[in-house]
Amino acid sequence: MGQGMDQRTVQGAARQRPDGMVHEGVPYREPALLARELHAPVGETLRDGGRVVAVLDEANRVALESLLGPAAADIEWRDPAEVHRVPAFTVATRWAQLARRTPHPEVRTTVIAQHMDLPGVDLAYWIRLDAALNVALATLPVTMLCPCRDDADLDLLLRSSHPALRIGGESLPTGPQRDPTELVAEYPPPPPPDLGPPAAELAVTLDGLPAVRRLVAETAPVAGLDPERTADLVLAVNEIATNSVEHGPGRGRLRLWTRGGLLAEVHDVGRMTVPFPGIVAPPASGARGRGLWLASELTDVLQVWSDTSGTTVRLLAEAG
Template identity: 65%
Template structure:
């Protein structure tokens, strides 16, 4: 496979039918399993069955995940979780292989896959992870080439030659606007002086909503990082809202400033730098971090998942 030694491999794998896809995947998947490396697959039932038929009982060592469960989350969160999976491997040098099929799923638009693959090119940079992304051969292969450094065809891995800048792609295919979560439990404006009271309010409200103490502590720290960024690097005044939803507990910070960060919280800040730590830390502490920013202001939502 192509890619820097020890670094990311991100390949698009066009396929016409399950048997053809299994033939493309059998080599790299079998090699990873033979090396004792972890393999995770997110495939529909037909492609999972075809891969199992192609490599037999070896698939017992593959961790198959439910596509709906994986992709119910925002694209940036999915990319962050794949990166986190690699960073937290039992052995730092161990390569992880992920087979993640592009497919039609309820509530998922086609732009989800573009945002996801663009984000993967950022989040996985330098990590020992192989992402194999099966996609229908009759899909828009120009977009596949634009989002994958390499295409795997007929058992060969070749540079796509048309990779586009991830930030430009995300600007062209932005995430959908923030969904309306209804009447919040809390709606409070704050400035620098109000930050201590804000932390207490987050702890009190999330505890009352049923979060366990560990998650409460993480959320308080995450909200504090975002709120501090808002007042120190933004306009000096922010707004906090919180909800308890079926998906989990949500805290949102809004201010009228604009954030020029295309992949917020996705890349660890430099040890020598001071900017970017708040978003990174909040992303690590919350289950989901989402950011929307335009001329009307910036919304940062942090979700701690239910259960």
């Protein structure tokens, strides 16, 4: 996973397109006022036959349900703790997958995603998430509404990544946006946690790729994966391991843990320069860059850490 691998980078903030993403921050002081701001865009999406998904705390959900009345039954409510139990880039990837796989792709999807206090979720998480959304959703017909209490740091949480703020029923431009690549560089993810001794490990070499696939296939059932999930993970790990030996230093190490499914790690001493690994598909004409995208699509969580000491890629396939 060295200098030759996945060199494509995402430059510049994603521009809002009429048929693409709308990304608005929604500052608010109390639930009733937030519900009033959300009422019009939610109602418009529902009337057009679009999909509305909402991630709100209890007070804000109750206020919006009260204002919408029977129409609130058409909203898909998601548990904030469940949505945000995974890394920020994974959340952005999942919203993109939801938009691409909607039963009615011809109509707009509206996602209400509140910035809130949650265990283990800090300021850097929200900044990384908003930057990743601007990349992952750039060309998709999604309206992303991000409520945030206006006693928070609005410059960092809203104005730096949202082209507009919804205030008083109007969409007000915020001015120039920060480059998403610069933002995630300023707010890197926490280092990979120590997972203790692995259940299995193996050197990764070009000649040893068949052994890598065998080890994953043999370990996956022990972790509770069914045959379909096992096949997906085998393919995903093979993509990452192949990138490591073909485009990186030529040698790495695979480690496997059986916790909540099967977690696979490929580490090597190369350096990766991709700011948003696995979030966007490479161009159809591109010869490289497909490995990370495919691995992300085939697994539940993909995480990448890369610095002067090397690159670590972790893939999680959850059981059940």
